[in-house]
Amino acid sequence: MNFTVPQFIEEETKIIGPLSFRQIVFIAIAIGISTIAYFSVSNFFIFILITAVSLGIGTSLALLKINKTPLPILIKNFFLFSFKPKIYLWQKSREKEVSSIKKELVKKDISKDKKPPISLSKRSRIQDLSIEISSKK
Secondary structure, eight states: OOOOOOOOOOOOOEEETTEEHHHHHHHHHHHHHHHHHHHHOOOHHHHHHHHHHHHHHHHHHHHOEETTEEHHHHHHHHHHHHHSOOOOOOOHHHHHHHHHHHHHHHHSOOOSSSOOSSOOOOOOHHHHHHHHHHHTO
16 A cells, blocks of 8 residues: 655644734734834824834734745845856856957968868767756756
8 A cells, every 4th residue: 555645835824813923923013123112102193104114024023035035035036046146157268268269360371181180169969958957066
């Protein structure tokens, strides 16, 4: 008897109702900021403004998902992508070397009987695939 085993289960445990611990923490921090603003700010309008902003940010961090990805993970991925070094496959210096070699070959009047002393060969398909695989990591 074969049973299918579910894989890639990444659902967080629900603590209070439909909310997980991470979501409760985000909302609790927003409520804490609102409480501190209530006791420290004398103007009621500024208190309402601070409360609206903190609760909006807290609930969006806790509940908002974009393409089934939670907002904190999306923000983390954005900053990692922005500040992590990137791999560029096109290298300008190699392009200059190839063009200078071509110019030298053109300057030398190579007869048709002789083979050119420098042969320019393209990279093999295996090298191209290895570069593609290494750049996807």
